[in-house]
Amino acid sequence: MKQQDPRGWLFVAPACLLLGVVGLIPLVTVINYSFFEIFTLQSRFWIGTEWFRDLITAPRFWASFGRSVLFSTFVLCIQIPLGIALALCIPRGRIWAGAALAVLSLPLLVPWNMIPALWLSLMNGDTGILGQWLAGYGWPAAWKDSAVLTWVVILAMDTWHWTSLVVILAYSALTTIPDPLYQAAAIDGARPWQVFRHIQLPRLQHVLLMAVLLRFMDSFMIYTEAFPINAGGPAETSLFLAVDLGEEIKAFNYGPSAARSVLYFLIVLSVAWVFTKVQAKLDDPKPGVP
Amino acid sequence: MIPRRAWPVIKLALLGAFILFTTLPLVQMTVLSFTATLAQDGLSLGETTLRNYRAIWSDPSLRAAFGNSVAYVLINIAITIPVALPAAFAFARLSFLGDKHLFFSFIAFRITPPVVLTLPIFQLFSVLGIVNSVTGIALAHCLFNLPVSIWILQGFIAAVPREMDETAFLDGYSRPRYIWKILLPQIAPGIAVTAFFCFMFSWVEVVFARILTTTNGKPISMALSAMFGFQTDIGMVMAFTLTSMLPGALLLFAMRNHLSRGFKVGRV
Numbered sequence: 001m002k003q004q005d006p007r008g009w010l011f012v013a014p015a016c017l018l019l020g021v022v023g024l025i026p027l028v029t030v031i032n033y034s035f036f037e038i039f040t041l042q043s044r045f046w047i048g049t050e051w052f053r054d055l056i057t058a059p060r061f062w063a064s065f066g067r068s069v070l071f072s073t074f075v076l077c078i079q080i081p082l083g084i085a086l087a088l089c090i091p092r093g094r095i096w097a098g099a100a101l102a103v104l105s106l107p108l109l110v111p112w113n114m115i116p117a118l119w120l121s122l123m124n125g126d127t128g129i130l131g132q133w134l135a136g137y138g139w140p141a142a143w144k145d146s147a148v149l150t151w152v153v154i155l156a157m158d159t160w161h162w163t164s165l166v167v168i169l170a171y172s173a174l175t176t177i178p179d180p181l182y183q184a185a186a187i188d189g190a191r192p193w194q195v196f197r198h199i200q201l202p203r204l205q206h207v208l209l210m211a212v213l214l215r216f217m218d219s220f221m222i223y224t225e226a227f228p229i230n231a232g233g234p235a236e237t238s239l240f241l242a243v244d245l246g247e248e249i250k251a252f253n254y255g256p257s258a259a260r261s262v263l264y265f266l267i268v269l270s271v272a273w274v275f276t277k278v279q280a281k282l283d284d285p286k287p288g289v290p
Numbered sequence: 291m292i293p294r295r296a297w298p299v300i301k302l303a304l305l306g307a308f309i310l311f312t313t314l315p316l317v318q319m320t321v322l323s324f325t326a327t328l329a330q331d332g333l334s335l336g337e338t339t340l341r342n343y344r345a346i347w348s349d350p351s352l353r354a355a356f357g358n359s360v361a362y363v364l365i366n367i368a369i370t371i372p373v374a375l376p377a378a379f380a381f382a383r384l385s386f387l388g389d390k391h392l393f394f395s396f397i398a399f400r401i402t403p404p405v406v407l408t409l410p411i412f413q414l415f416s417v418l419g420i421v422n423s424v425t426g427i428a429l430a431h432c433l434f435n436l437p438v439s440i441w442i443l444q445g446f447i448a449a450v451p452r453e454m455d456e457t458a459f460l461d462g463y464s465r466p467r468y469i470w471k472i473l474l475p476q477i478a479p480g481i482a483v484t485a486f487f488c489f490m491f492s493w494v495e496v497v498f499a500r501i502l503t504t505t506n507g508k509p510i511s512m513a514l515s516a517m518f519g520f521q522t523d524i525g526m527v528m529a530f531t532l533t534s535m536l537p538g539a540l541l542l543f544a545m546r547n548h549l550s551r552g553f554k555v556g557r558v
Contacts, residue, residue: 007309008386011376015396015436018373022411022433025397029410068551076321084310091300093389098546103309105549111511114531121316121524129318152553163308192297199401213401219405242405261406271507272398276390 029266033258044255051186060236061260068220068241071151075219078159080212083166086202088176088196090167101171104164116228119157147237150230154238157225160220166211173207174200205282213275217268236279292464295374319528327525342529355513359534362509363492365428367485370435374484379469383455393440398436404497407433412501413428422506430498435488442487446480447473479548486545493538510534 034051036044053060090100110118124144125131143149177199187193223242231236241264248257292300323342326333334338346352380386382394387525411430412421420426458468469479474481503512510530517527542549 002387005384006386008380008384008389012392015440016392018369018395019399021409021414022429023402026407026410026414027402030407033410035382037395037433056435071466073531086305089305091302091305094547098549100305100309100356100543101549102546105542106313106535106539107312108437108490109494109516109532109535109542110531111494111496113511113515114527117518117524117527118315118531120317121322122315127322129314160312162437164312166359168550175550180493192294211395217403221405223403223405242403245405247404253407261409264396264403264406268401268403270399271399272394276394279394 030258030261030265033254034262036255036258038254046257051256052263054256055259055263063236063242064239067237067239068222069281071154071222071240072219074151074155074215075162076212076215077160078155079163079166080158082206083163083211084170084208086163087169087170088200090171097171101164101168104167106164107161108164110161110257114226114229115157115161115225119153120179121231123153144230145234151233154222154229155227156290157229158219158222159288161225162215166215168206169207173204177203179189206279209275209279209282213272216271220267221264293486305494308360313342317514319532321455321526321531323532325525328521331357341526342526343533344524345523345526346530346533351508355508355510356534358503358507358511359493359511360537362424362428363489364433365425366435367488368429369428370432370488371481371485373432374439374443375469375481378440378447379473381440382444382447383452383549396437397442400434402433404495408497408501415502422503424509425511426502427499427507428491428492430502431488431492431495433498435491438487439484439489442484443480446477446483450476483545485546486549488536489541493534493553 037050038044047149059211073074075272086104090097107115113145123131123134125135143153181193182201185199190198193203222240226238226240226244227246245257245260246265250259294410313424324337324338324340326339326341327336329335333341377396381389414429415421415426420429439518452477454472455468458472463471494511496515499509500515503509508516514527514534517523
């Protein structure tokens with residue numbers, strides 16, 4: 001049992017203060033702006049919920065919303081199973097596991113705005129390793145003209161960039177499984193699938209939930225990485241939510257972009273809320289399971 | 291059914307294939323960084339050269355960008371860890387009203403897309419006079435580094451046996467003294483892992499870094515963006531990208547055995 005101690009608040013107070021300044025104040029400001037028509041920051045007019053109405057009646061918003069949801073679905077369906085599989089593949093033993101994790105994590109160190117540049121040069125038909133190789137097989141160098149191929153490139157790039165985070169998370173959960181469990185399973189003659197299903201997966205679920213949440217959010221709001229690949233094209237088929245918002249902020253449309261931000265935050269909040277519910281359910285010890 | 295003996299081979303093959311996939315763009319980057327991609331200095335296109343690296347070394351603005359990045363990452367770590375530590379201790383060891391909700395509202399800040407808060411943070415920091423300074427970026431990055439740090443540290447603290455607390459309190463240690471003298475040495479690797487993740491997320495972040503540095507204090511990522519133009523020397527861009535990865539790669543190598551130990555959620 002944890003000690004009941006209201007002095008806990010004293011310990012978290014500095015963190016609350018810091019997040020209040022860099023998080024809460026800006027958030028409240030955004031919510032405030034979303035109800036104003038803003039000419040300059042000194043002259044602004046209350047216009048109520050007009051921006052929100054504009055936004056949710058615009059087909060463009062829903063199109064990019066759908067696109068973002070679809071993209072995140074792809075990201076999760078690829079990266080979570082792949083991340084788990086790779087974590088299971090990492091050899092046991094300190095040296096090799098450490099080396100494998102370190103190599104896999106290298107993409108996390110590339111400045112985000114350079115990742116599209118890296119992939120564009122890799123895909124380049126004249127100088128890129130992959131581009132040259134594919135061109136040798138007569139692969140269309142004009143992948144920018146195809147919505148499907150553009151998506152494939154963005155997904156490959158995102159998988160390259162972020163899968164290692166899932167691997168690290170999953171691997172960290174796997175290391176908490178004590179050896180006797182495996183030994184018992186071996187004595188019982190469990191198949192690898194049974195070991196995975198009944199020993200490894202239960203240990204993974206908490207951390208995986210976190211991985212799903214982090215990957216969902218970051219892919220849902222993909223901004224810096226998607227735009228340079230094909231500028232939202234062809235025909236806006238790779239235009240995601242945050243890319244739209246970024247353009248609006250650059251154009252200094254404070255009111256509409258604030259309204260958009262508030263909508264995004266509400267989406268984030270509702271997903272996080274579902275997540276806490278699932279988390280609470282997992283924490284409930286099920287009857288019959290020690 | 292797959293025979294038991296085939297599993298290690300399949301595992302190795304999958305891991306090997308993904309490592310190949312991971313390293314391919316990095317190999318591309320390395321090759322380009324040693325290639326002359328603009329015909330100048332008597333070099334023809336495609337020639338192997340060290341000129342890109344020499345050009346980086348002799349450019350004071352790139353050196354300054356490197357210094358800025360190092361500075362704001364260090365400031366960020368110096369702010370984040372001391373603030374995160376007591377909070378992580380409270381979440382791991384104490385029970386108080388609203389602790390679970392608070393933990394998840396912290397996590398909610400981690401998952402708030404930075405682009406949502408760029409505008410007001412820019413205004414707030416203008417009022418505070420820390421726009422165009424490394425302090426501004428360092429502070430803005432606390433938004434996502436602090437929740438992650440608390441999360442990692444509480445995993446490490448929860449892994450320390452509770453008996454250790456009890457013995458210390460019986461010996462008459464006060465709580466701050468206990469944290470300082472007994473807990474900290476125990477979770478030193480955890481602090482290192484946390485600092486590493488702070489470094490990693492801060493070093494590569496671009497959204498805040500861009501809006502908070504319009505004239506001064508540009509970090510590496512913005513210096514890289516500025517290199518793109520009418521005639522982009524892609525070789526030099528790649529050389530600078532590679533250089534920017536070196537400190538992280540060194541840290542990664544040092545941390546490799548602790549890297550995966552930090553993330554524990556739920557009951558420990």
